[in-house]
Amino acid sequence: xxxxxxxxxxxxxxxxxxxxxxxLAYLTALxxxxxxxxxxxxxxxxxxxxxxxxxxxxxAAARRFRDTRARWPWNFLGIGLTLWAMAEIIRSGYWVxxxxxxxxxxxxxxxxxxxxxxxxxALGSYPVTPLERFGRLRIVLDVAxxxxxxxxxxxxxxxxxxxxxxxxxPIQIFWAGAIPAMDxxxxxxxxxxxxxxPPTPIARMFxxxxxxxxxxxxxxxxxxxxxxxxxxxxxxxxxxxxxAGALLLAVASRRADPLAxxxxxxxxxxxxxxxxPFLPVxxxxxxxxxxxxxxxxxxxxxxxxxxxxxxxxxxxxxxxGAIIGQNEMRQFAAVVNSSTxxxxxxxxxxxxxxxxxxxxxxxxxxxxxxxxxxxxxxASDVPSDRLLRQGLAEGWEGEVSFRRRDGASFPVSLxxxxxxxxxxxxxxxxxxxxxxxxxxxxxxxxxxxxxxLASAQRELEALNRELExxxxxxxxxxxxxxxxxxxxxxxxxxxDHLKSEFVTLVSHELRAPLTNIRGGVELILAGYPEERHAVxxxxxxxxxxxxxxxxFIEAILDLSALEAGxxxxxxxxxxxxxxxxxxxxxxxEYGEGRLHYQVPADLPHVTADxxxxxxxxxxxxxxxxxxxxxxxxTVGARADxxxxxxxxxxxxxxxxxxxxxxxxxxxxxLDSSDSREVYGHGLGLHLARQLLMVMSGNIWADEAPRxxxxxxxxxxxxxxxxxxxxxxxxxxxxxxxxxxxR
Numbered sequence: 001x002x003x004x005x006x007x008x009x010x011x012x013x014x015x016x017x018x019x020x021x022x023x024l025a026y027l028t029a030l031x032x033x034x035x036x037x038x039x040x041x042x043x044x045x046x047x048x049x050x051x052x053x054x055x056x057x058x059x060a061a062a063r064r065f066r067d068t069r070a071r072w073p074w075n076f077l078g079i080g081l082t083l084w085a086m087a088e089i090i091r092s093g094y095w096v097x098x099x100x101x102x103x104x105x106x107x108x109x110x111x112x113x114x115x116x117x118x119x120x121x122a123l124g125s126y127p128v129t130p131l132e133r134f135g136r137l138r139i140v141l142d143v144a145x146x147x148x149x150x151x152x153x154x155x156x157x158x159x160x161x162x163x164x165x166x167x168x169x170p171i172q173i174f175w176a177g178a179i180p181a182m183d184x185x186x187x188x189x190x191x192x193x194x195x196x197x198p199p200t201p202i203a204r205m206f207x208x209x210x211x212x213x214x215x216x217x218x219x220x221x222x223x224x225x226x227x228x229x230x231x232x233x234x235x236x237x238x239x240x241x242x243x244a245g246a247l248l249l250a251v252a253s254r255r256a257d258p259l260a261x262x263x264x265x266x267x268x269x270x271x272x273x274x275x276x277p278f279l280p281v282x283x284x285x286x287x288x289x290x291x292x293x294x295x296x297x298x299x300x301x302x303x304x305x306x307x308x309x310x311x312x313x314x315x316x317x318x319x320x321g322a323i324i325g326q327n328e329m330r331q332f333a334a335v336v337n338s339s340t341x342x343x344x345x346x347x348x349x350x351x352x353x354x355x356x357x358x359x360x361x362x363x364x365x366x367x368x369x370x371x372x373x374x375x376x377x378x379a380s381d382v383p384s385d386r387l388l389r390q391g392l393a394e395g396w397e398g399e400v401s402f403r404r405r406d407g408a409s410f411p412v413s414l415x416x417x418x419x420x421x422x423x424x425x426x427x428x429x430x431x432x433x434x435x436x437x438x439x440x441x442x443x444x445x446x447x448x449x450x451x452x453l454a455s456a457q458r459e460l461e462a463l464n465r466e467l468e469x470x471x472x473x474x475x476x477x478x479x480x481x482x483x484x485x486x487x488x489x490x491x492x493x494x495x496d497h498l499k500s501e502f503v504t505l506v507s508h509e510l511r512a513p514l515t516n517i518r519g520g521v522e523l524i525l526a527g528y529p530e531e532r533h534a535v536x537x538x539x540x541x542x543x544x545x546x547x548x549x550x551x552f553i554e555a556i557l558d559l560s561a562l563e564a565g566x567x568x569x570x571x572x573x574x575x576x577x578x579x580x581x582x583x584x585x586x587x588x589e590y591g592e593g594r595l596h597y598q599v600p601a602d603l604p605h606v607t608a609d610x611x612x613x614x615x616x617x618x619x620x621x622x623x624x625x626x627x628x629x630x631x632x633x634t635v636g637a638r639a640d641x642x643x644x645x646x647x648x649x650x651x652x653x654x655x656x657x658x659x660x661x662x663x664x665x666x667x668x669x670l671d672s673s674d675s676r677e678v679y680g681h682g683l684g685l686h687l688a689r690q691l692l693m694v695m696s697g698n699i700w701a702d703e704a705p706r707x708x709x710x711x712x713x714x715x716x717x718x719x720x721x722x723x724x725x726x727x728x729x730x731x732x733x734x735x736x737x738x739x740x741x742r
Contacts, residue, residue: 047239048092050246051085057253064256069127074256076122081249083115088242101227105175116182120147123189128196141319142280145312146192147185149283152308154181156294160302168228176224183217188283195276205252212248215241280319284312342402342412342433345419348426350374350388362435363404374431379403391416391429402433411436517546569694573605573718574613576644580635583617587625589633595621599637599646605718606644612691613715616699619684620648620711627652628708639717647712649704660701664689688713 058081062074087108094102102108124143159177163170190213194206219241226238291305342359346352350373363377375384380400390396396416401409412433420427521539577599589595606613624633631651638645655663662668666686689699692713699713 045092047242047246048085048088050243050250051081051088054246054250054253055081055085057250061253061256073122073126074253076118076125077253080115080118080122083111083118087111087115104172104227109175109178112179113182116179116186119186120182120189123186123193126193128193128202138319138322141315141322142192143189145280145315145319146188146283148308148312148315149280149287150184150188151181152287152305152312153290154184156290156302156305162228172228176228180217180220180224183213183220187213187217188279192276192279195279205256208248208252212245212252215248216245219245277323281316284309284316287312340435342431342435344374344431346374346388346429346431348388348392348428350384353428359433362410363402377403379409387414387416388429391431392418392427394418399436400433411440517542521546569609569612571607571609571695574608574610576606576608576613576637576646576715577601577603579610579613580617580637580646583614583621584635586618587621589625594630594632596632596634598634603637604639604644604720606715607718608695608697608715609691612695616688616691616713617646617648619688620713623684623711624648624650624652624709631708634704642717643714644717645712645714647710649706649708649710651704651706651708653709654703654707655701655709663701664699685711 055078058074059078062071062078065071065074090111091102091108094100094108120143124139154177158180159173162168162173162177167173168176187210190206190210194203194210219238222241223238287305288309291302291309294305295301339356340358342362343356344352344359345354352372352374355372373384374388378384378387378400379402380387382398382400387396387400395418396414398414400412400414402412403409412435414431414433417430417432418427419430521542525539580599581597584590584595584597587595590597621633621635628650634647634649636647636649664685666683668686685699692699692715695715697713697715699711701709701711704710
């Protein structure tokens with residue numbers, strides 16, 4: 001099929017090229033030697049051949065179009081050109097046989113007039129824009145108004161003067177002028193199509209058509225004039241015009257593009273498309289104005305023109321009614337076309353008349369362009385004829401399936417409603433279908449979800465039963481464990497009570513011997529001053545170790561009292577400056593100048609227990625003295641709106657960052673080896689933190705400004721007192737000793 005189409009295309013192309021060369025040769029010969037017999041023969045042969053080529057190109061163009069709406073205009077044009085070719089063949093044969101042109105009217109004129117009617121149908125029905133079904137009546141009325149107006153103008157301007165001056169018999173004038181008049185009608189219809197602003201390929205094709213019609217109009221006018229005066233012989237310039245017009249029509253037919261689809265006018269083109277609806281109105285008003293002017297200047301009324309004017313007025317009224325109905329139908333069609341439901345109208349036998357875009361998209365078929373039936377896409381167990389009978393009788397509604405072009409089906413809810421028309425013996429059916437695909441999918445998903453839910457519920461019940469058994473077993477185990485823990489707790493409480501009693505007993509029992517030992521050593525040192533220095537040094541060492549052991553026992557007793565909740569705490573407003581001076585006075589470094597006291601004189605009072613605060617200061621100073629036996633010790637303080645801060649700094653080795661929090665743990669030592677230089681039990685800092693926390697304070701460790709360790713604690717600031725502070729005196733040694741923690 002492709003090779004055959006390519007062969008015919010090749011034949012058409014080369015045939016047109018040969019005709020064009022022959023026309024050039026004809027024109028050349030006509031200009032060099034007019035009137036020669038060879039030109040007469042060439043005209044008789046070339047003109048019919050050109051019309052045959054034009055008819056063949058038009059019919060071939062119709063075969064290239066698959067859309068029926070675009071194919072029919074080309075078929076009409078091909079039929080018209082074929083009739084013109086037959087007329088030219090008969091004219092040439094008559095010349096050859098009788099040596100004169102056919103008389104007016106003849107079969108040649110009838111064939112040419114029939115060809116013009118077919119060409120008018122072609123240009124009047126050409127689908128430049130998307131055609132609405134309910135807009136065809138308006139197109140027919142537009143074509144009728146334009147054609148009548150042009151024919152009336154031609155009668156009043158050309159034919160009536162020729163009849164009035166008796167140029168020839170009226171019948172000959174009519175048939176001689178009918179052909180140019182129809183050329184004017186075709187030119188006006190072509191102007192209407194150009195005003196619709198078709199796509200660029202179609203616009204170019206219409207341009208070639210326009211050039212062809214202008215040449216034919218000129219040639220036909222000249223030929224009609226000469227045929228009324230003298231015998232028109234072939235081989236003249238008029239024959240060259242017919243030959244050129246036919247060739248241009250053939251070229252235009254070859255330029256027909258099936259891919260140039262009719263499209264709505266864009267915004268840029270709307271200015272031109274708005275002129276098209278005014279062409280029929282303008283032509284009718286122009287004819288009425290011309291009739292009035294002719295009556296005004298000639299004094300006679302052309303009743304034929306008046307009759308045409310009345311007919312045009314009636315057609316305009318009908319056209320306006322068609323436009324109003326078209327606008328109403330366009331609104332209803334917009335509602336139907338924009339609907340997502342599948343809508344259609346079908347005959348009693350199921351043949352579809354209309355289908356909205358949703359149905360075309362769903363069944364993937366060109367329903368309006370191709371004859372289609374409901375059975376083509378109905379995939380249901382119920383036969384289509386049964387559905388149609390029930391729908392025509394009383395309507396039908398139910399669930400069916402539609403089939404796509406690829407064979408796949410989808411469920412729809414179909415409703416058929418009969419519509420009775422008094423002008424038709426058979427009723428039509430209006431069908432509306434709603435796609436149930438999403439509904440069915442949701443139903444399937446819902447069923448699957450319900451099935452999964454039921455399965456999960458059964459599994460949950462089974463797990464619940466297993467869990468209940470496990471909970472019961474675990475409850476029994478926990479009950480046994482709780483009973484064991486209660487028993488162990490009772491035992492631990494008893495052990496803790498025994499431990500506390502043991503520590504208290506041991507501490508009290510050790511305190512009395514240590515006091516006696518200390519008193520005996522003091523008596524020996526005081527009663528025997530003449531003893532040797534070695535003996536005195538030994539006795540002093542015994543007394544120092546006795547003091548250290550006594551402090552250790554006091555710390556253990558305080559910790560035991562704190563843990564047991566028996567440590568007596570009485571919070572009151574205290575002068576931290578005075579307590580700090582008394583604590584510093586207990587250490588000999590205070591008198592030697594190595595202990596620097598840098599507490600402001602106006603330091604606010606704190607809310608604390610005097611005995612606990614004295615113990616905290618004593619342990620911090622003792623800790624600094626142990627780790628800096630020869631270095632300097634600094635006691636500082638500051639205050640803000642809520643707290644009072646006090647720090648004790650030394651110049652010893654310091655505390656590593658990773659150990660600054662662990663030093664407050666009980667029995668924790670930085671150096672716990674047997675060869676350590678500084679001995680201690682790890683109780684002082686722990687006891688200080690516990691006492692501060694009981695008094696709503698706290699303590700932390702960091703690095704001193706000049707190296708070493710700095711221990712800083714804070715206590716809540718006491719409410720302001722109105723009494724002025726009295727001058728402080730430096731405590732005596734006996735007072736400092738009495739202020740030591742016990």
